[in-house]
Each structure stands twice: as structure tokens, then as C-alpha cells.
Amino acid sequence: MNRRPRIRLSAATATAACALSLTACNTGSTVTDKPKAAPASKSSGEKPAAKKSKAPDVAKVGDTIALKGTDDGSKLDVTVVKVVDPAKGADEFTTPGSGKRFVGIQFRLVNTGSVAYNDSPSNGAQISDADGQQFQTTFGDISAGPSMASEVKLKPGAKALGWIVFEVPKASKVSVVQFGMDSGFAQQTGEWKLS
Structure with missing residues (x-):
């Protein structure tokens, strides 16, 4: 199994870290499920559309949500590209625990900000079931394709x-x-409906 480092802080530790930090801290998070509107398409011979096409009410697989980080100029366009449920381990050694299954979600990250993005994307991701139970990420590669890197560094305009x-x-x-x-400590969280 591919082991990737994860950093998890308790609420008390995160609050203490914010109190000692000179950067902005999470004082009230918001969850957004509004995807970006797709630009209006132009057909040859037609006048350009006066307005951009309207974004759907709730983001779903394939939609992009624009997110802001805690630092000035820190922005990402995040897209949930595909979902594989259940997902198969990449090899015979990568298997879920007894009574469990893997769920794979493919993300595309595009740095739309003016500063570099440097983070472990899996630390800021979680899924919920219909009963409201929340689940964190796990270590493991699946047969659907390459895992997101444990540490992603993107200059402005770059993507992962x-x-x-x-x-x-x-x-x-x-x-x-x-x-x-x-x-996951930024004030804004994107949310996509899967079912």
C-alpha cells in the first residue's frame, strides 16, 4: 500500500496554532455547492450570447467550484471529474477492511490565484453518506488511475x-x-452532490 503523510490537528491544537500564527485563521467556515457558470458558447454565424449560461443550483460530478484559501491570492478551481464506487485496489495487497469498500473520486485542481498552491489535497477532502456519516480519506491506490500526489505544488495557472x-x-x-x-482549514469548502 502506498503510504502518504497526513497531518491532522485537533480543534484545540488548530485554534492554538491560529492564535500563534500571523496568518488569517478559520473564524467561520462556509460551504458552497454553487458551481461556476460555464461560459456561453458561440456558434459560427450567430451573435455572441449576451450572458453567460446559468450555473446549476447544486454542484455535481463534472462541475467546477471556485475556492479561496486563507492567504491573499490563494485560489483554486476544483472539479470532481469522476467517481468510482466501489473502487478496486491497484494490486492484490490494497484491499479495504472487512465490511468496507473503497470509493475513488478524481479531482482536477487548477491554480487560479496569484500565489503558489502548496498543500496535501487529501487532507481537505471528505465524503458523507445519506445518513450524514462523514468519512476521511484513506491510504491506497486504486485501479482507476494514479492517485493525487500527497503534496501538490502548483504555480499560478498550473493544474493537477x-x-x-x-x-x-x-x-x-x-x-x-x-x-x-x-x-481543510480554509474558510470556504466546496461540496458536490454524488447521488
Whole structure:
């Protein structure tokens, strides 16, 4: 199994770290499920559309959400590209625990900000089932394709693509995935409906 480092802070530790930090800290998070509107398309011979096409009410697989990080100029366009449920381990040694299954979600990250993005994307991702149970990421590669790197560094305009894997009970019906910048500590979190 491919082991990637993860950093998890308790709420008390995160609050203490914010108190000692000179950067902005999470004082009230928001969750957005509004995707970016797709630019209006132009057909040859037609006048350009006066307005951009309207974004759907709730983001779903294939939609992009614009997110902001805690630092000035820190922005990402995040797209949930594909979902594989259940996902198969990349080899015979990568298997979920007893009574569980893997769920793979492919994310595309595009740095739309003016500063470099440097984070572990899997730290800021989680999924929820129809009952509201939330599940964090797990370590493991799946056969659907390459995993998202454990540490992603993107200059402005650069992009990354990869799978983030979750381990959930077999009986759970996965309904929502969330993603937040800065290992989930940014004030804004994107949310996509999966079912």
C-alpha cells in the first residue's frame, strides 16, 4: 500500500496554532455547492450570447467550484471529474477492511490565484453518506488511475489531476463529497452532490 503523510490537528491544537500564527485563521467556515457558470458558447454565424449560461443550483460530478484559501491570492478551481464506487485496489495487497469498500473520486485542481498552491489535497477532502456519516480519506491506490500526489505544488495557472480514495462501510450510500483548501482549514469548502 502506498503510504502518504497526513497531518491532522485537533480543534484545540488548530485554534492554538491560529492564535500563534500571523496568518488569517478559520473564524467561520462556509460551504458552497454553487458551481461556476460555464461560459456561453458561440456558434459560427450567430451573435455572441449576451450572458453567460446559468450555473446549476447544486454542484455535481463534472462541475467546477471556485475556492479561496486563507492567504491573499490563494485560489483554486476544483472539479470532481469522476467517481468510482466501489473502487478496486491497484494490486492484490490494497484491499479495504472487512465490511468496507473503497470509493475513488478524481479531482482536477487548477491554480487560479496569484500565489503558489502548496498543500496535501487529501487532507481537505471528505465524503458523507445519506445518513450524514462523514468519512476521511484513506491510504491506497486504486485501479482507476494514479492517485493525487500527497503534496501538490502548483504555480499560478498550473493544474493537477488525481484520485483521492475513501474507505466506507459497504452499506453506506455515499451522497456528498467536500473539498477545502489549506488541508481543510480554509474558510470556504466546496461540496458536490454524488447521488
